[in-house]
Amino acid sequence: MAAVIPNADFPIFKVCTKCGLSKSPADFLVGKAHCRPCYNAKRRAHYWHPEIKAIKNEKRRTYSQRSDIAAKRKAFRSRPDIKAKEKQATKQWRSRPEIKERLRQYTAEYSAKPEARVRALFSSARLRAAKKRLPFSLTEEWVSARVIASNACELTGIVFEYGKPPNGWHKNPFAPSIDQIHAGRGYTPDNCRMVVAAINNGLGEWGDEVFAHIASAFLKKRAVSKNRREDRDGQGIFTFNGESG
């Protein structure tokens, strides 16, 4: 194609074979019969075509899985300056309000799953045992059988809950927790049981007898004062909406 030099006195036009519009030669890439917008639209459609995209993705995948390429990338990413850069970028990403909210929601949903709770209970007990140098021989299956299969506190029969309390409390009093029957003897199957978190806090290092003594004294005294003021929600079933205590 002959070179077309735009001239203000004799404007030369070129017709796009796609859209049919007469345009200045400056609106065409050299040697192309489609104008720039038409040419770009064609390229864009090609780029985003699902089949073309799939081929490209496949190529990219095979390339990045090549052992030499993977090693190169690993070496690059383990450089201290690159590591710091990545850390900074992640930090910035996580501090975006919409990401923060999404992560918070994800964590809440994930930790409300019984399976996730079993894993967390198991690993935090193992960590505690290691820190305090206590025996540890529980398995995740042992915890799972008591949390998911029986799904109730071994001391009170209260059914376990997994979500956050709806009233804004930090911890759910009815969440499952691992209790050492004899505090300090370690996390072994014969020294452990699953109880609701609130009971575990109450048992502390003192165990069943002390707790039973306190609990019965508490109930006795409470019954007396309840009778006096004829409390209407003294019927046993606790709700987070009702006033407690």
Ligand SMILES: [Zn+2]
């Ligand atoms: Zn065109």
